[in-house]
Amino acid sequence: KAGVTQTPRYLIKTRGQQVTLSCSPISGHRSVSWYQQTPGQGLQFLFEYFSETQRNKGNFPGRFSGRQFSNSRSEMNVSTLELGDSALYLCASSEGRPLNGYTFGSGTRLTVV
């Protein structure tokens, strides 16, 4: 069974630009979550989607947005990039119930210069 696939693995962007990250969940998983990992703030929850509906959202500014498609693939977008957005962005997929746990992808390393 293929794992969670995140593309691209690495990305360098300039302040003020926007970026789109992609996540393909494990086949059959209908829930996709996104997390931001930084040395200073650790792992922080961005949002979770289930069957194209956002069920939960973390405490991030509106510049961070996401969506999920009918095939469960998900994208997250960050507009007007700031230096502080430099982070590892992790996607996790799940069958949708908390007790099932979450399977993480390898992440996208975003560097904003």
Place this chain on the structure above:
Amino acid sequence: AQSVTQLGSHVSVSEGALVLLRCNYSSSVPPYLFWYVQYPNQGLQLLLKYTTGATLVKGINGFEAEFKKSETSFHLTKPSAHMSDAAEYFCAVSEVYKLVFGAGTILRVKS
């Protein structure tokens, strides 16, 4: 809201020694608890999880954890450390449609 505290941002053990990584949680409801491991430049890999039932949970790579409700703890142990165990370990508690993570513990294994 749930929270997780991992005691010790860095733990150092000798190869073959016991590994003990501490995790305490706060939760207003019976928790689902997880331990994840992260190797450099990689994502998170699930080591083990506690949902219901047996309080001693066995995971991959010889790790296990014991859920102690009275102590609100979920410490991770491994009887004998191996060099390949060097990584960062995260304890997490499940909240509504998300995980709340601890700050992480970096495990160093000395030869």
